[in-house]
């Protein structure tokens with residue numbers, strides 16, 4: 001444990017939780033061989049020496065292992081939560097007391113506290129920002145514009161954060177380079193699909209202990225996350241309906257064997273609803289009104305805007321907290337009860353532990369290497385969004401495969417030649 005004189009300033013629930021948090025962080029590390037290799041190299045090479053870094057992430061065991069790698073690289077890192085409900089308090093305590101990394105995050109913190117933590121982090125005048133949802137970057141642009149000229153770069157973890165960054169780039173106000181970590185293949189193919197697929201259902205099950213088999217599960221949004229939830233829902237025996245607005249993704253869902261229909265129709269059929277669109281009010285008042293008695297509604301998209309809970313509250317006569325993360329609303333007009341999980345915040349992090357470490361291994365390898373890439377290329381990258389070079393993506397996949405003990409074929413010189421010719425044909 002860090003001696004009391006070395007315990008950094010922090011705002012966490014209870015430092016006495018640190019030993020339990022450390023055990024869980026070490027448990028996650030066993031499933032993160034790629035990040036461990038990066039940390040060991042960072043310890044030798046110190047690529048982030050002297051850099052001030054703010055990481056706004058879900059404070060989980062996996063994030064703790066990312067923070068350890070950043071510290072090993074020489075960064076002076078401060079961690080804050082990227083969602084008021086996603087912090088694991090024992091992990092936050094361990095980061096502070098056992099690893100000497102400042103953390104400002106408490107599970108269940110108010111929106112005001114959450115925002116105050118974002119500002120405290122920006123007050124440290126970071127050189128690098130790791131963002132998850134772009135709240136830190138948006139606050140920087142609005143309230144700390146002077147940092148926009150001094151920052152070396154930022155990284156963005158999730159789809160929703162990139163939607164915001166693309167809008168910012170389009171407005172001409174993005175004056176620094178940012179790495180679109182979510183767009184790396186070793187991130188969204190795996191984290192969004194297999195991570196969200198498993199952990200979202202884990203969140204629903206841990207909150208309610210219901211049987212999924214035989215239920216009608218409505219998945220709203222058939223992007224990378226929606227595909228994973230629909231696939232795993234079917235695996236657990238649910239009858240899956242998909243709602244989409246994108247015709248191509250809708251056809252994909254049809255050909256994957258799911259029923260596809262508008263939300264107005266699905267509303268009266270579903271037993272469980274899960275939104276993963278990154279969009280606002282995809283389940284609205286008129287949908288809640290059509291739902292069966294006892295319908296369960298959850299969100300796994302980044303922000304708590306996908307369910308219109310203000311409308312649901314206005315149209316309900318009673319509200320009751322039945323279990324942690326399970327709140328029942330009684331709709332006045334129909335008398336039906338609609339059950340909202342995790343206050344409409346990402347259910348996999350509110351009621352479960354987020355993605356398993358094995359999948360975050362690749363996502364956070366991307367984060368760690370993106371920070372190194374930004375520093376190595378300081379002053380040479382144009383302002384705006386960038387991808388990590390493809391060879392880095394491929395290298396992460398190769399290390400992961402090797403860690404899994406899986407070998408694959410390689411191209412022979414003849415194959416390479418064939419793939420590069422236009423002359424060979426029938």
Ligand SMILES: NC(=O)c1ccc[n+]([C@@H]2O[C@H](COP(=O)([O-])OP(=O)(O)OC[C@H]3O[C@@H](n4cnc5c(N)ncnc54)[C@H](O)[C@@H]3O)[C@@H](O)[C@H]2O)c1
Pocket residue numbers: 158159160161188191192196220221222223224225226243244245246249276277278279282300301302303346347348355
């Ligand atoms: N819970 C988690 O741990 C976790 C992990 C990764 C991403 N996310 C978040 O999940 C959300 C989805 O991410 P993704 O990578 O799947 O994005 P994506 O862009 O691949 O997919 C979103 C899909 O939703 C559809 N959509 C948009 N509005 C809709 C509407 N009104 N009705 C039906 N469909 C609609 C889009 O057409 C798109 O196909 C984002 O907010 C992302 O940040 C959460």
